[in-house]
Amino acid sequence: MRSTRLTFTAGLLGLVIGALPIPGRAQDVAEGATLYQWYCATCHGLDGTGKGPMAPALLVQPTDLTGLSATADGAFPLLRVVRRIDGSDPLVSHGSGMPVYGPLFQGDEVALKTASGQPVLMGRAVADLVLYLQEIQK
Numbered sequence: 085m086r087s088t089r090l091t092f093t094a095g096l097l098g099l100v101i102g103a104l105p106i107p108g109r110a111q112d113v114a115e116g117a118t119l120y121q122w123y124c125a126t127c128h129g130l131d132g133t134g135k136g137p138m139a140p141a142l143l144v145q146p147t148d149l150t151g152l153s154a155t156a157d158g159a160f161p162l163l164r165v166v167r168r169i170d171g172s173d174p175l176v177s178h179g180s181g182m183p184v185y186g187p188l189f190q191g192d193e194v195a196l197k198t199a200s201g202q203p204v205l206m207g208r209a210v211a212d213l214v215l216y217l218q219e220i221q222k
């Protein structure tokens with residue numbers, strides 16, 4: 085009797101847990117997509133290929149963001165992308181029209197892992213953007 089009740093309780097608990105929205109991935113990608121359309125698409129294009137409406141006005145052309153993994157032997161260059169977005173990349177070329185978003189996307193720090201498993205700390209908004217960029221790799 086007792087064990088039946090326990091099983092029943094455990095079953096109920098499973099139902100409740102199963103019904104909770106899963107925190108993380110799907111939601112973050114959607115958030116990243118929104119941020120992307122808002123802050124990045126004017127230059128990098130709605131589809132990420134670098135042909136946004138502002139591109140013709142730029143001296144240095146926006147990168148095709150769908151080819152980030154392809155140009156890095158298939159492994160998404162997480163660290164480089166994060167540094168590029170938050171502006172901490174020391175190699176940012178002079179003359180690039182890309183704004184530095186550091187302060188805008190700061191806060192609420194989370195960690196994402198590189199292909200080799202190294203955790204990289206970044207603001208939640210940068211993480212959402214990175215998850216979205218990973219989604220649109222060809």
Ligand code: HEC
Pocket residue numbers: 119120123124125126127128138142144145146147149152164165168169176177180181182183185213
């Ligand atoms: C005003 C135009 C403009 C906007 C807006 C813009 N970018 Fe860029 N972006 C560029 C240009 C130009 C380059 C290429 C030159 C360079 O690396 O600075 C670039 C390069 C990059 C790179 C480097 C790719 C590599 O191979 O290392 C990443 C990543 C990137 N942008 C992501 C973003 C994201 C994410 C956003 C929105 C938060 C964004 N960009 C908004 C113009 C822009």
